[in-house]
Amino acid sequence: MSDLSGLMQHEVHLAALSFMGAAYILRIVWLLQFKKIEEMSLSAGTGNGAVLQSLLAVTKPWTIEGVRKNPAFYLQFVIFHLGAAAAIGLTFLIPYRPELLKDALFVQSLRMVLGAAFIVGLFRLYRRIADRALRLISTPDDYFALVMMTLFYALGISAVSGNPEILSGQAVLTFFILAAFFHIYVPFSKIIHYLYYPFTRYYLGKMMEHRNIGRKG
Numbered sequence: 664m665s666d667l668s669g670l671m672q673h674e675v676h677l678a679a680l681s682f683m684g685a686a687y688i689l690r691i692v693w694l695l696q697f698k699k700i701e702e703m704s705l706s707a708g709t710g711n712g713a714v715l716q717s718l719l720a721v722t723k724p725w726t727i728e729g730v731r732k733n734p735a736f737y738l739q740f741v742i743f744h745l746g747a748a749a750a751i752g753l754t755f756l757i758p759y760r761p762e763l764l765k766d767a768l769f770v771q772s773l774r775m776v777l778g779a780a781f782i783v784g785l786f787r788l789y790r791r792i793a794d795r796a797l798r799l800i801s802t803p804d805d806y807f808a809l810v811m812m813t814l815f816y817a818l819g820i821s822a823v824s825g826n827p828e829i830l831s832g833q834a835v836l837t838f839f840i841l842a843a844f845f846h847i848y849v850p851f852s853k854i855i856h857y858l859y860y861p862f863t864r865y866y867l868g869k870m871m872e873h874r875n876i877g878r879k880g
Contacts, residue, residue: 671839672758679846686850687858694862717868718861739783746780747812749773750819754842757822757835770823777819784813808852815841 716723724730724737753773756763764770788809791797818841821834849855 668836668839671836671843675843676754676758676839676846679843683846683850687855690850690855690858694859713871714865714868717864717871720864721860739787742776742779743783743787743812745776746783746816746819749776749780750815750842753819753822754839757839764823773823774820777816777823781813781816781820784809784816788813802853804853808854811841811845811848812854815845 720727724734727737730737788806791801791805791809815838818834818838822838
């Protein structure tokens with residue numbers, strides 16, 4: 664492993680992660696400063712499990728009308744985010760558990776997930792450019808984040824290898840440079856939406872519970 668590659672995989676990577684973690688903590692503290700707005704209407708009932716249902720909505724695609732009409736969009740969502748998990752996992756496997764990357768089946772599985780996510784990323788980029796409605800609501804950050812994520816998957820495919828010697832190559836170095844960039848960029852980009860998910864779904868669930876929406880049985 665070259666000195667630069669080792670520096671990127673350890674010190675720089677951990678420093679960038681620490682920066683992202685600190686930014687997340689500040690974001691959460693900022694979110695918690697907002698006063699909760701109470702519903703003005705009388706409560707129609709409580710304890711119907713709406714909060715839990717709201718939090719788990721992403722795992723129950725059949726409850727979302729748009730997904731029921733077009734299941735392929737949910738499949739893309741799953742593949743794209745599995746790719747993100749695989750790429751992020753690689754940033755820890757390569758420096759700390761490289762022996763796992765000697766397993767041919769494991770490596771091939773990673774490549775398949777990253778490859779599928781890369782294809783979905785290209786499709787999403789094409790759709791955002793080709794669809795007039797999406798173009799109208801897209802910001803430069805939408806395009807930049809999507810391009811960077813798709814590139815991240817491509818570099819992850821290049822970085823994965825069962826040959827330990829290749830793990831110190833140019834592909835791995837570039838992969839970790841982009842990973843460090845992501846850790847610093849994400850707190851200021853649209854990608855941070857996942858940090859807000861539990862907060863928004865919790866408050867939506869509380870509103871549904873207050874109005875007795877989604878009662879079971």
